[in-house]
Amino acid sequence: MITQMHVKGLMFDPYNNAYIVILRDEHQTDMLPIWVGKPEAGAISLALEDVAPPRPMTHDFMKSYLDAYNAKVISVVISDLNENTYFAKIHLMHEDSEYTVDSRPSDAIALAIRSQAPIFANESVIRKQGSDELERWLENLKPEDFGKLDS
Amino acid sequence: MTTSAPSSTHNLIELLVSRVVEDSGTDTRIVVLTRPDTESDTLTIWVGASEGEAIRRVLDTNVTPRPMSHDLVKSFGEHFGIKTERVVLTDVKSSTYYATVYLSSKGVERMIDARPSDAIALALRTQAPIYVTPDVWKRRSGQNLDAWLNKLESKNIGTQEV
Numbered sequence: 001m002i003t004q005m006h007v008k009g010l011m012f013d014p015y016n017n018a019y020i021v022i023l024r025d026e027h028q029t030d031m032l033p034i035w036v037g038k039p040e041a042g043a044i045s046l047a048l049e050d051v052a053p054p055r056p057m058t059h060d061f062m063k064s065y066l067d068a069y070n071a072k073v074i075s076v077v078i079s080d081l082n083e084n085t086y087f088a089k090i091h092l093m094h095e096d097s098e099y100t101v102d103s104r105p106s107d108a109i110a111l112a113i114r115s116q117a118p119i120f121a122n123e124s125v126i127r128k129q130g131s132d133e134l135e136r137w138l139e140n141l142k143p144e145d146f147g148k149l150d151s
Numbered sequence: 152m153t154t155s156a157p158s159s160t161h162n163l164i165e166l167l168v169s170r171v172v173e174d175s176g177t178d179t180r181i182v183v184l185t186r187p188d189t190e191s192d193t194l195t196i197w198v199g200a201s202e203g204e205a206i207r208r209v210l211d212t213n214v215t216p217r218p219m220s221h222d223l224v225k226s227f228g229e230h231f232g233i234k235t236e237r238v239v240l241t242d243v244k245s246s247t248y249y250a251t252v253y254l255s256s257k258g259v260e261r262m263i264d265a266r267p268s269d270a271i272a273l274a275l276r277t278q279a280p281i282y283v284t285p286d287v288w289k290r291r292s293g294q295n296l297d298a299w300l301n302k303l304e305s306k307n308i309g310t311q312e313v
Contacts, residue, residue, distance in 0.1 A: 039201035055247075058220045061266070061269040062220065064264070068261040069233055069254075092230075094231050099231070101227060104223075107220050
């Protein structure tokens with residue numbers, strides 16, 4: 001089972017000096033936080049805010065590369081969680097064939113937003129994240145810790 | 152993106168990536184490119200820290216445990232049969248360099264515009280040659296940077312691998 005997720009925002013995690021991409025399902029019941037580095041967060045943030053940077057950034061370059069040969073991103077799936085590391089798969093169409101390419105979630109999400117492709121998460125990943133540890137962590141976060149993108 | 156056939160490499164000057172230097176105290180890296188024929192002549196390009204790391208990671212032949220952004224582009228190429236033919240530094244305006252990536256797939260050639268950092272990071276991963284036009288080579292900035300670069304590098308010895 002997979003659930004469609006939407007990028008609800010980006011927040012800074014001061015404890016780990018990293019950024020968290022918050023994915024939520026459409027009923028706002030499931031939440032999936034993914035920790036990413038600063039450049040990865042920047043790549044997602046630029047796409048979310050629909051800012052056209054003066055020069056094409058890495059994921060814009062990636063999109064041009066795919067566009068050059070009419071390869072289309074159909075969807076991305078946050079597929080697995082292993083030892084605190086998430087894994088994602090990018091599904092693409094190229095010349096009537098479907099391809100699945102392994103990716104980091106940050107690249108997959110940055111590319112999905114630029115391609116208007118849906119983002120899904122495996123139920124197992126969401127369930128694993130619904131652990132007590134995460135809930136305790138989230139309880140300690142103040143509302144103002146959430147980014148302005150969560151509008 | 153344009154669909155015109157990539158021009159020949161006639162007149163182009165091949166460059167090798169020599170090293171990536173940390174500009175300590177700043178969020179930038181300096182990519183040093185050299186001509187194989189005259190190693191004393193360099194072309195230096197300032198790039199962001201993460202872009203610089205994407206290039207340095209290949210030079211160090213450090214196998215990163217997870218595929219990074221440019222490894223993903225390489226992976227797309229392998230899946231779809233797209234070859235990186237070459238990368239050309241085509242222009243420089245106010246010290247900002249512009250690059251074109253030449254691709255081919257089953258005889259179909261495409262060119263895409265890119266930042267030099269993305270173009271170089273992909274070229275190194277796909278064993279594609281890197282070229283500069285004679286005009287850009289002539290107009291490259293920092294022709295007298297060598298002494299300064301050497302100082303920067305000696306200062307950074309031992310910190311690069313951290």
